[in-house]
Amino acid sequence: MLTGRHLLLIVSGSIAAYKALELARLLRRDGARVTPVLTAGGAQFVTPHALQAICGEAVMQDLWSLEQEAAGGHIRLARAPDAVVVAPASADLLARMATGLASDLAGAILLATTRPVLVAPAMNPTMWAHPATVANVAVLRARGIAFVGPENGEMAEPESGYGRLAEPPTMLAAIRALFSAGPLAGRHVLVTSGPTHEPLDPVRYIANRSSGRQGHAIAAALAALGARVTLVSGPVAIADPPGVTVVRVETAAEMLAATEAALPADAAVCAAAVADFRPATAVAGKIKKIAGMAPAPITLALNPDILATLSHHARRPRLVVGFAAETSDLIENARQKLARKGCDWVVANDVSGDVMGGSDNTVHLVTAAGVEDWPLLPKPQVAARLAARIAEALA
Numbered sequence: 001m002l003t004g005r006h007l008l009l010i011v012s013g014s015i016a017a018y019k020a021l022e023l024a025r026l027l028r029r030d031g032a033r034v035t036p037v038l039t040a041g042g043a044q045f046v047t048p049h050a051l052q053a054i055c056g057e058a059v060m061q062d063l064w065s066l067e068q069e070a071a072g073g074h075i076r077l078a079r080a081p082d083a084v085v086v087a088p089a090s091a092d093l094l095a096r097m098a099t100g101l102a103s104d105l106a107g108a109i110l111l112a113t114t115r116p117v118l119v120a121p122a123m124n125p126t127m128w129a130h131p132a133t134v135a136n137v138a139v140l141r142a143r144g145i146a147f148v149g150p151e152n153g154e155m156a157e158p159e160s161g162y163g164r165l166a167e168p169p170t171m172l173a174a175i176r177a178l179f180s181a182g183p184l185a186g187r188h189v190l191v192t193s194g195p196t197h198e199p200l201d202p203v204r205y206i207a208n209r210s211s212g213r214q215g216h217a218i219a220a221a222l223a224a225l226g227a228r229v230t231l232v233s234g235p236v237a238i239a240d241p242p243g244v245t246v247v248r249v250e251t252a253a254e255m256l257a258a259t260e261a262a263l264p265a266d267a268a269v270c271a272a273a274v275a276d277f278r279p280a281t282a283v284a285g286k287i288k289k290i291a292g293m294a295p296a297p298i299t300l301a302l303n304p305d306i307l308a309t310l311s312h313h314a315r316r317p318r319l320v321v322g323f324a325a326e327t328s329d330l331i332e333n334a335r336q337k338l339a340r341k342g343c344d345w346v347v348a349n350d351v352s353g354d355v356m357g358g359s360d361n362t363v364h365l366v367t368a369a370g371v372e373d374w375p376l377l378p379k380p381q382v383a384a385r386l387a388a389r390i391a392e393a394l395a
Ligand code: C5P
Pocket: 192, 252, 270, 271, 272, 273, 274, 275, 276, 303, 304, 305, 306, 307, 308, 321, 322, 323, 324, 325, 337
């Protein structure tokens, strides 16, 4: 709940600005006070009257308003709230934030504020993917600005891709996360967990023994440190960790799509045991056993590598952590994996015993700096240690 919190809501120019009205309604229902700021672009899409009515406070629009300057002006507006939320954030406003331009009230507030800032971008997918926007977002993230979305989907124009403003309940969760206590408050971390199921036909699949216990424990440990966590999980029989957004998938292809949809993230932990191969063709009807006939061989196709894709992604999380489950040459294999996949850390574990599905784990943290050997620990403690290390790395 946001009871007693004071938020400054900056609405900039995007067709998605109408969703800012819904967000303001959710924020007030959650107990927050919302002071609205509307840019010139934002005012092309929502009226100051609508925003003012929903926020229950005067809308600030003009950097040069004498009335507002007399009341303390942009410095007061920048400092009085507990956090600043920019929703929607246009490509132009992101660029101005990245370069520190204070040419309008929103820009001046964003330059003068000392409060946490959450940005919810919304723009055409080509604008979002443009190297200029990618560079601006990287600069802002490195400065500790929190992001939510954009999401993948249909745009106002007949086009689709990443660029849709996050849905209001998702933005609300991200705003609540700004106030969670802990070293990862305001951070978004993506975790993959569990096995994947690769269908052979409607009733059969190829899978592995992963229980999801380690990955789920990592998601819970990150949330306990205040992070907003998106857990992309294959089919598992364990409970959802508390305080975590869970996206359920079956196949590696679905897991990849869900992880990309969850970007941007400050860190990603790929703990899922993703099937390396899938049946090249999933048969539409159940494969029949025919008496006296040898079964047809199964042809396999290579699955996408989610960890490697995230490590080389245009919107790569600042820290990417992989796992290496090995039965021999553990450290050497982990080092090679670090280089081959392009991730920052590899958590190496020996799975020749009963680690998969078991409750304890002996891991080694392999980074460019060297190898740390951790003792045999219950999986939640491995998770807590890893979460603490992630918090240090993002600090
Ligand atoms: O190559 P290998 O499967 O041993 O690598 C393990 C690491 O790579 C784990 O972090 C796992 O989550 C990740 N992985 C992945 N997508 C795949 C295969 C593995 O993300 N298709």
